[in-house]
Every structure is written in C-alpha cells, then in structure tokens.
Amino acid sequence: MYKLPITIEALLVLDAIDNRGSFAAAAEQLNKVPSALSYIVQKLEEQLSVTLFVRQGRRSVLTPAGRHLLDEGRKILGAVSHLAEQTQTISYGWEPKIRIAVDSIFDVQQVLEPLAVFLNEHPNIEIDLSEEVMNGSWESLIEDRCDLLIGAPAPVPSQQGITTQLLDEVAQVFVVPKGHELTRFTAPVSHADIADYRTVIVHDSSKTSIPWSSNIIEQSRHFYVASVEYKIQAIVAGIGIAHLPKKRIQPLLNTGSLVEIKLAAEHESVGVYLAWKTANKGKGLQKLRAIIGQYC
Numbered sequence: 001m002y003k004l005p006i007t008i009e010a011l012l013v014l015d016a017i018d019n020r021g022s023f024a025a026a027a028e029q030l031n032k033v034p035s036a037l038s039y040i041v042q043k044l045e046e047q048l049s050v051t052l053f054v055r056q057g058r059r060s061v062l063t064p065a066g067r068h069l070l071d072e073g074r075k076i077l078g079a080v081s082h083l084a085e086q087t088q089t090i091s092y093g094w095e096p097k098i099r100i101a102v103d104s105i106f107d108v109q110q111v112l113e114p115l116a117v118f119l120n121e122h123p124n125i126e127i128d129l130s131e132e133v134m135n136g137s138w139e140s141l142i143e144d145r146c147d148l149l150i151g152a153p154a155p156v157p158s159q160q161g162i163t164t165q166l167l168d169e170v171a172q173v174f175v176v177p178k179g180h181e182l183t184r185f186t187a188p189v190s191h192a193d194i195a196d197y198r199t200v201i202v203h204d205s206s207k208t209s210i211p212w213s214s215n216i217i218e219q220s221r222h223f224y225v226a227s228v229e230y231k232i233q234a235i236v237a238g239i240g241i242a243h244l245p246k247k248r249i250q251p252l253l254n255t256g257s258l259v260e261i262k263l264a265a266e267h268e269s270v271g272v273y274l275a276w277k278t279a280n281k282g283k284g285l286q287k288l289r290a291i292i293g294q295y296c
Contacts, residue, residue, distance in 0.1 A: 008077070010040055010044050011070070013040050022059060023037050105170060115129075115288075133203060147277070147282070154271040172269065183261070200224075201223070
C-alpha cells in the first residue's frame with residue numbers, strides 16, 4: 001500500500017514551526033525534541049523533492065512551496081478538527097447537521113433569531129436552511145429532505161409518523177398596489193370585480209405530489225413567482241394583485257405601498273405548523289424545537 005508523505009503529524013509540525021518561528025520553539029509547543037521535528041521536515045522534503053524552510057537570521061521561514069503546502073494543509077487540519085468535534089457530538093446523541101425547510105408563507109425573519117440562539121449554544125451543529133411552498137413543504141418532510149418543517153400550512157397530511165405543533169394562525173388579506181383602480185371601490189369587492197385583473201400566484205414547490213393551489217382567482221391573468229417574498233415585491237411593483245399574510249406586510253400597509261381591499265367573501269386564517277418525523281429523537285432537533293417555541 002502506497003504511503004502518503006503528507007501526514008497530519010507533518011502538517012501539525014509545519015504549522016507549529018511557522019507560528020513559533022523556530023524548530024526549538026515549535027518542539028516546546030508540541031512537547032517534542034527539536035531533532036524529532038527536524039527529522040519529520042527533512043523526510044517530508046526528501047519525499048516531495050522540495051525545500052520547505054530556509055533560515056533568515058534566527059527564524060525558520062517557509063519557502064513558497066512550503067507556504068502553499070501549509071496553507072492548503074491548514075484546511076485539512078481544520079476539517080480533521082471539525083470531524084473530531086462532530087464525532088464527539090454524535091456520540092452524545094447530538095446530530096452533526098439539521099436540515100430545516102421553511103414554508104414561504106412564514107416570514108424567515110421569525111426563524112433566524114432562534115437559530116442564532118441555538119447556534120451560539122451548539123456551534124458544532126450545522127444548519128441547512130431551505131424554502132418550500134405549500135404541498136412541497138410537507139413533501140420535503142415526508143421524503144426526508146428535511147428534519148424540521150417550519151410554517152407549513154394546513155391541511156396537515158395524514159401521513160403516519162409525523163408530529164405537528166400549531167405555530168400560528170396567519171390572517172390573509174387581499175391587497176393591491178398603491179393607486180390601483182380597486183382602491184376606488186366603496187362597497188366590498190366581489191370575485192367578479194377582480195377577475196379582470198392580473199393576480200400573482202406562488203408556485204407549489206412539490207416535485208412528486210399533486211401541487212396545491214391557494215386563493216387562485218379564476219378568469220384572471222396570472223403571474224407566477226417562486227416565493228411569497230417575490231409575490232410581495234411583484235404586487236408592490238404594480239404587476240398584479242393577490243392575497244398575502246397580513247402580519248408579513250403590515251409595514252407596507254402602514255406606508256401605503258400596499259392597500260388592503262375588503263372582499264365580499266372574506267378569506268379565513270390559515271394555520272401554520274412546526275412538524276417533524278416522530279422517530280427523530282436527536283437532541284439537537286429537540287432543543288431547536290424548544291427554542292423556536294419560545295420565539296414563534
């Protein structure tokens with residue numbers, strides 16, 4: 001079996017010499033004798049056919065080849081250290097990584113603060129945050145593309161093995177951009193009144209299941225977008241009209257950039273949920289759910 005000349009030990013020796021400036025000081029740091037470090041460096045130089053250090057006064061300074069080796073080697077040392085920390089984390093029942101899907105209807109700003117609190121307490125756990133829409137959100141959990149689902153709208157699928165917790169009731173309001181013709185209507189507006197206007201619709205992100213549709217106005221022209229944030233910006237820009245979560249757009253309603261229109265048939269609030277696989281007993285997921293529950 002071919003033995004690689006570059007070892008973790010050799011990289012640690014190069015790192016110590018570079019940091020301390022001499023073989024003697026590095027040997028003291030590593031609790032070795034200077035001759036042991038000299039042997040490791042000399043052997044590495046012979047196997048690679050390069051010179052790694054040159055003397056400048058009392059200091060040992062890396063050559064360009066040595067600098068390149070150490071710069072890249074420090075990436076390896078960092079990865080090895082991270083791997084060791086993750087291994088210890090797993091041994092105590094904590095996951096190395098938690099995948100989170102946030103439904104587009106839920107304001108991600110509500111998620112970021114509890115995530116920051118969690119990461120400050122558990123810096124070795126990685127977070128993978130993604131956005132899904134409607135049935136695509138539930139599909140991501142069912143198909144194990146995420147470990148925790150945040151803000152997924154009702155209805156909750158009848159899939160076995162999923163635990164849910166109601167996070168909020170999201171009030172939906174019908175809005176138009178500033179100066180839109182519908183702002184001049186005095187009576188509650190009917191669906192027939194708005195059918196001639198372009199409406200903005202968010203695509204369901206479902207890949208394998210039947211996509212859901214929500215608040216689609218028939219006979220109107222449609223403008224499709226990938227997220228609720230795109231939908232908000234499209235309406236503000238005057239592209240179309242649609243239902244939006246009131247809490248999410250309250251600042252825009254306050255400034256008049258968006259105007260709420262009263263409909264003859266008012267839209268009901270939508271329940272949004274925190275959801276996870278019941279079989280997932282990871283300590284990180286449990287702690288994160290508890291923190292989110294305190295903030296959301």
